[in-house]
Amino acid sequence: MNYLQVKQQLQQFFIEDIGSGDISASIFQNQHGTGDFIVKDDGIIAGINIIKEGYHLLDSSIVVRTNYKDGDYVERGTVIATVSGPVASLLTGERVILNLLQRMSGIATLTKQAVIALSSEKTRICDTRKTTPGLRMFEKYAVQCGGGYNHRIGLYDGVMIKDNHIAAAGSISAAVAQVRESLGHMVKIEVETESKEAVLEAVEAKADIIMFDNRSPEEVKQFVELVPSGIVTEASGGIQLSNLADYRFSGVDYISLGFLTHSVKALDISFNVTGGNK
Numbered sequence: 001m002n003y004l005q006v007k008q009q010l011q012q013f014f015i016e017d018i019g020s021g022d023i024s025a026s027i028f029q030n031q032h033g034t035g036d037f038i039v040k041d042d043g044i045i046a047g048i049n050i051i052k053e054g055y056h057l058l059d060s061s062i063v064v065r066t067n068y069k070d071g072d073y074v075e076r077g078t079v080i081a082t083v084s085g086p087v088a089s090l091l092t093g094e095r096v097i098l099n100l101l102q103r104m105s106g107i108a109t110l111t112k113q114a115v116i117a118l119s120s121e122k123t124r125i126c127d128t129r130k131t132t133p134g135l136r137m138f139e140k141y142a143v144q145c146g147g148g149y150n151h152r153i154g155l156y157d158g159v160m161i162k163d164n165h166i167a168a169a170g171s172i173s174a175a176v177a178q179v180r181e182s183l184g185h186m187v188k189i190e191v192e193t194e195s196k197e198a199v200l201e202a203v204e205a206k207a208d209i210i211m212f213d214n215r216s217p218e219e220v221k222q223f224v225e226l227v228p229s230g231i232v233t234e235a236s237g238g239i240q241l242s243n244l245a246d247y248r249f250s251g252v253d254y255i256s257l258g259f260l261t262h263s264v265k266a267l268d269i270s271f272n273v274t275g276g277n278k
Helices: 003-018 049-058 087-120 134-144 164-167 172-181 195-206 217-224 240-246
Strands: 031-037 063-066 079-086 125-127 159-161 189-193 209-213 232-236 254-256 269-277
Touching: 003 049, 003 087, 003 134, 031 087, 049 063, 049 079, 049 087, 079 087, 087 125, 087 134, 087 240, 087 269, 159 164, 159 172, 164 172, 164 189, 172 189, 172 195, 189 195, 195 209, 195 217, 209 217, 217 232, 217 240
Parallel strands: 125 254, 159 189, 189 209, 209 232, 232 254
Antiparallel strands: 031 079, 031 269, 063 079
C-alpha cells in the first residue's frame, strides 16, 4: 500500500469518527496506560501497520510494538500488538483501527481458505472490483496477504469488455478494435465470454486476457484449449468455496472471486486497556 494514500485515508476516517473531539475521553487527565490487540479467532493477519500509522497520526508519543507481520497465521487468544501512551489517545483511535484491521484480516483469512480449497499449482486466485467504496486499497492489499492476487485496481488501469460493452459496440471484434485505436500498447484488454464462438472471436481479435463467465469446470477446460498460450485466461461467476476444488485441473490461469471482498466476515479482534497511571 502507498504510505501517503494510507495516511490520507486514515486522516479522513479519524475525522469522520472523532469530529470536533472525543468527548468520552475527556474523563482522562494525563493518564497513561497499555493496550493489547487480541485475536479472538484463528486467522490470517492483514493491516498490522495500520496500528502504528493510525496511532502516530493521533499522538506521536504512543509506542507501538507489533508481534506479527501481515500474512502470518495466528490462533485465538494471540496478542498481535501492544500499544502504550495516553489513555485518551489509545481509546480515541481504537475503533477506526480495529474496523480496518478486522476487515482486512477477515479478507486475508477468506482468501487463504480459497487458495487452500483450490490447491492448484497453475491457477491463481484473484479479487474483483466488488470492494467497499473508500476501502479498495486496503481490501485488495488484504487479498495479497492471504496469498491471492489483484485484478485491475479500477477502471483506469485495464480494459474489461463485458456483455454490455459488446452489445453497444456491436461485436467483440468491434469493441476490441475501437479500444486499441484509443489506447496505447501498455494497456491490457480483457474480454468476457460465455460461449465457444465468443472465445474464438476474442482470440481472433487478439485480446490479452479472455474471461470465461459463469462456466462449469468442464466448459472452462474446453475453452482453455481454444486459447493460444500467449493469452491469459480467467474464470469467474458462480464460483464459491464449496466448488472451487472442481476447477483445480481446468487449466485456467486465474479465478476471480467477488466474495473475497463483498461478502467477508471480519476477523474478531479486541482491544483491552490496562493501567491508567498518571
